[in-house]
Amino acid sequence: MAKVIAVVNQKGGVGKTTSTINLGACLAVAEKRTLIIDLDPQGNGSAGLGLSPEIFSGANIYHAVIGATPLSNAIYDTELSNLKICPSDNNLIGAEIELVSEFARESKLKSAISEVADRFDYILIDCPPSLGLLTVNALNASDSFLVPLQTEYFAMEGLAQLVNTVKLVRSSLNTSLQMEGILLTMFDKRANLHKQVALEIQKHFGEKVFKTVIPRNVKLSECPSFGKPIVLYDIESKGSEAYLQLAKELLLRNRSHQNDSGVASRNTYQQSTHHEAVENNLHA
Ligand code: ATP
Numbered sequence: 001m002a003k004v005i006a007v008v009n010q011k012g013g014v015g016k017t018t019s020t021i022n023l024g025a026c027l028a029v030a031e032k033r034t035l036i037i038d039l040d041p042q043g044n045g046s047a048g049l050g051l052s053p054e055i056f057s058g059a060n061i062y063h064a065v066i067g068a069t070p071l072s073n074a075i076y077d078t079e080l081s082n083l084k085i086c087p088s089d090n091n092l093i094g095a096e097i098e099l100v101s102e103f104a105r106e107s108k109l110k111s112a113i114s115e116v117a118d119r120f121d122y123i124l125i126d127c128p129p130s131l132g133l134l135t136v137n138a139l140n141a142s143d144s145f146l147v148p149l150q151t152e153y154f155a156m157e158g159l160a161q162l163v164n165t166v167k168l169v170r171s172s173l174n175t176s177l178q179m180e181g182i183l184l185t186m187f188d189k190r191a192n193l194h195k196q197v198a199l200e201i202q203k204h205f206g207e208k209v210f211k212t213v214i215p216r217n218v219k220l221s222e223c224p225s226f227g228k229p230i231v232l233y234d235i236e237s238k239g240s241e242a243y244l245q246l247a248k249e250l251l252l253r254n255r256s257h258q259n260d261s262g263v264a265s266r267n268t269y270q271q272s273t274h275h276e277a278v279e280n281n282l283h284a
């Protein structure tokens, strides 16, 4: 049964899509059967994996969410055999409106995913930059959520709203929703501000912050225009190294989680060692 992870932050341009594509690709390289669901009407995740809208205009996440087709009909291959994508285009904007009057409108994505969950190890959902019905559907359908945060001055602005939405989803829809982690993105080790912001976030969220920090790396911004994840575009780049490391960290966290047969095991990450590891990565 797949672990479903929503990649979420209502702030725009923080690295949600870049992280979804590249973490997904690295999990696939690690032989995990991975599905990316592009839940953003902007369709950046679909384009970034080389899919053109003509191919999927008849069957995509919009059709699956409104119940017009099973999700399995809207899944497409990528260049990596273990990585599949359920793409999106701007028709998905209509779904938010069409679903408003529907029964169980917050559970449409969850129902759609249940049909294919046993075919994958990981399902990553790339959320739009809002906390609307699509994001609520993603949080309701997920086991956990991952929050990319750009290490800029206003990084934590708006997080309170996200935390609030998560609380509401937990209390009314999905009581077992966990935080997978906070991912620091577009980090520039030469910028003092970035270091300060990163340490501030680390102080606030402790072991929830991934040890892996994603650097600002021009290759990461180039690869979507070639329709390739970073591991196929430039495996030796810093960006590729970072996302491979992130996949490893995520798999290790989840392995210890499983080994403890359901007992929350994040405390196998000793707080002090964790803190040091994040700091080391900030200075590396
Ligand atoms: P939106 O909220 O619009 O969906 P997003 O949160 O998905 O945005 P991305 O599209 O992943 O953010 O990234 C925003 C821009 O920053 C893109 O042009 C992307 O190529 C670039 N970018 C993301 N991560 C990095 C990085 N680590 N280094 C350099 N550029 C990056």
Ligand code: MG
Residues within 6 Å of the ligand: 016, 017, 018, 040, 044, 126, 127
């Ligand atoms: Mg995006």
